[in-house]
Amino acid sequence: MQEEKEVVNEEAKAAEQSEEAKTEQDAAKAEKKDAKEAEKEDKKSAKFGKKKKIEELEEEIVKLKEEAAANKNAYFKAYADTENLKKRLQSESDNVRKxxxxxxxxxxxxxxxxxxxxxxxxxxxxxxxxxxxxxxxxxxxxxxxxxxxxxxxxxxxxxxxxxxxxxxxxxxxxxxxxxxxxxxxxxxxxxxxxxxxxxxxxxxxx
Known part of the structure; x- marks a missing residue:
């Protein structure tokens, strides 16, 4: 009778250990899954952030190009005005002498x-x-x-x-x-x- 009791205890203990091992495995799997999900979310977030940063940089590039074009046009206009003024003054000076x-x-x-x-x-x-x-x-x-x-x-x-x-x-x-x-x-x-x-x-x- 005592032997049967010991066998039952050992089986119960083995079953308990098996259950604990399974629980640990499930926990490890869940943790691994959570880690993968977190990594996936991080990658997704990083990708979104990178895309947004690229869009911001592209907008900044467009803005800078527009400013550069405006400055270029302003420069050429100022240069043309200066040259025209120089020519007019030279013409007036020539006429005064002439x-x-x-x-x-x-x-x-x-x-x-x-x-x-x-x-x-x-x-x-x-x-x-x-x-x-x-x-x-x-x-x-x-x-x-x-x-x-x-x-x-x-x-x-x-x-x-x-x-x-x-x-x-x-x-x-x-x-x-x-x-x-x-x-x-x-x-x-x-x-x-x-x-x-x-x-x-x-x-x-x-």
Whole structure:
């Protein structure tokens, strides 16, 4: 009887140990499964975080590219504006040098007109003729100075009338002359280089 009891106890003990081992195995499996799930979640979370970081970086790259393009456009606009300003200032400076004598020439032209009228008067008195020679020398000197500065007389007589250079004050029919020709210069006109300083006053054939 005692032996049977011992056998039962040993079997119960063995069963208990087997149950404990199974429980430990189940616990180990569950722990391993939990570890795998946790690792899976960590990987998933890491993947999501990495994807989000990539998206943020891509957005930042797009933003930086837009800023770079805007800065580039602003630079080229500023550069173009600066170059245009330099060209305009240079052009204005060139024009100032080129036409610097314009105001002076406009004041001198009436003096030339008066000298020409005086020299056109025919005189017999020798003393007056001597004065006339002096006036002529002054006239020639003024013309020479103006020529050196680019002031030239506009050729008009016997030329076709050109409103860009001539101003018609009178019209008159003239035999043998076609219509629209300058038949008389009433007041000389002048150019300052490529600019009309004063238009020629003319009589034009009908």
């Amino acid at each position: 036409y610097r004598i314009q105001s002076f020439a406009m004041e001198i032209l009436p003096v030339l007109d008066n000298l020409e009228r005086a020299l056109d008067v025919k005189v017999d008195d020798q003393n007056v003729k001597n004065y006339a020679k002096g006036f002529e020398m002054i006239y020639q000197q003024l013309v020479h100075i103006l020529n050196q500065e680019g002031v030239k007389e506009i050729e008009a007589l016997d030329k076709p009338f050109d409103p860009n250079f001539h101003q018609a004050l009178m019209q008159e029919a003239k035999d043998g002359v076609e219509s629209g020709m300058v038949i008389e210069v009433l007041q000389k006109g002048y150019m300052l280089k490529d600019r009309v300083l004063r238009a020629t006053l003319v009589k034009v054939s009908e």
